[in-house]
Ligand SMILES: Nc1ncnc2c1ncn2[C@@H]1O[C@H](COP(=O)(O)OP(=O)(O)O)[C@@H](O)[C@H]1O
């Protein structure tokens with residue numbers, strides 16, 4: 353994480369205290385975050401590595417304080433606002449809240465006095481593809497974009513090499529780059545930050561973590577995740593109603609999550625209507641005495657219907673893998689939902705028991721919607737803090753929420769590996785208690 357020297361002061365009149373809000377003397381209170389302010393990342397002291405969900409740094413699980421930079425506006429700012437050119441780019445798959453973040457970044461930049469704000473169309477491709485023009489942005493233009501899902505700027509996977517992106521940043525004379533995206537985008541943002549340092553360019557590269565998958569480590573959650581869970585719940589509810597109303601109904605729902613089962617686990621927990629939740633972090637057998645199919649047979653026998661929620665990355669080892677990747681290099685998954693639908697049909701036919709399978713794959717519906725209330729607030733804070741971070745002179749940071757506090761983390765820290773559901777963690781065990789499912793092994 354780079355921190356330039358602060359060399360300019362910007363007075364934010366909107367935060368001027370009237371003097372009667374609290375007892376702090378007028379000449380001391382300023383409403384700014386001090387550069388030395390820190391937030392504590394973890395608050396639980398685990399007495400043993402065997403404690404449920406324990407995350408230990410040392411083998412004996414001793415208490416190690418981990419402090420991170422507190423996010424927010426600084427009194428001293430690095431850039432002269434009216435000389436700044438700021439650019440925003442949204443990369444990867446869609447995610448609820450992208451427009452909310454774009455809007456807040458623009459609002460906050462304008463509040464600082466930045467006039468030259470542009471959007472780079474269609475992710476990192478917009479830096480390179482001929483015919484894609486940068487879009488001038490202003491409060492007027494983005495005022496209502498949060499009312500719709502998607503990205504006002506467009507998104508894409510894949511794209512140019514880092515050196516080409518930085519050539520373009522240099523040619524466009526961009527001082528601040530706000531990069532909205534998931535783990536791939538963060539790796540890209542880090543590479544751009546490194547290349548800018550190598551070329552001694554004073555460019556602040558600030559990321560904002562988006563992804564419905566919630567697979568970026570160290571933070572409480574990424575924006576868009578809550579909304580995706582809420583939408584996923586609707587699919588589960590439909591599956592439940594279909595299954596409940598059919599003779600021997602089996603509702604099967606497949607939910608997104610490239611390498612982690614957070615959406616499936618949280619939607620199963622929040623709906624309370626799921627009998628079996630399958631995630632990639634926990635292997636399972638379909639066939640055999642302890643397999644999923646045997647359990648479904650029991651559920652049909654005992655309660656007459658059941659609901660299964662499967663994460664798209666679950667059970668990949670049971671399927672043929674094409675080895676194909678998308679434009680960003682992400683593995684293309686085999687369809688576990690269709691596979692399970694076929695297996696369930698064949699199984700019940702084989703044992704001569706009627707079963708009415710209703711398969712729901714909501715795919716893009718969980719992420720093409722606008723942000724719900726909690727995501728809209730998260731996006732607002734993260735977007736504003738991204739701009740404060742850039743003005744403070746940081747680069748190579750991501751604006752996120754850790755342990756309920758808004759902080760800046762070095763991008764290098766969050767791209768080590770995707771975050772996955774802890775199968776020994778309490779949330780997964782809560783999910784198991786809720787579904788009542790056994791181990792399928
Ligand atoms: N390791 C990497 N280094 C540089 N750029 C990357 C890297 N991984 C992905 N990218 C770029 O980041 C963008 C988004 O990545 P992707 O994996 O599709 O989505 P997400 O950011 O949502 O995970 C793509 O344009 C891709 O080329």
Ligand SMILES: O=P(O)(O)OC[C@H]1O[C@](O)(COP(=O)(O)O)[C@@H](O)[C@@H]1O
Pocket residue numbers: 443444445446509534535536562563564565608609610664678719
């Ligand atoms: O948008 P695509 O290319 O169809 O990819 C689908 C993938 O995108 C996601 O919705 C989000 O992934 P990213 O956060 O990496 O963009 C995954 O849940 C899903 O596996």
Ligand SMILES: [Mg+2]
Pocket residue numbers: 444534535536563610
């Ligand atoms: Mg990703």
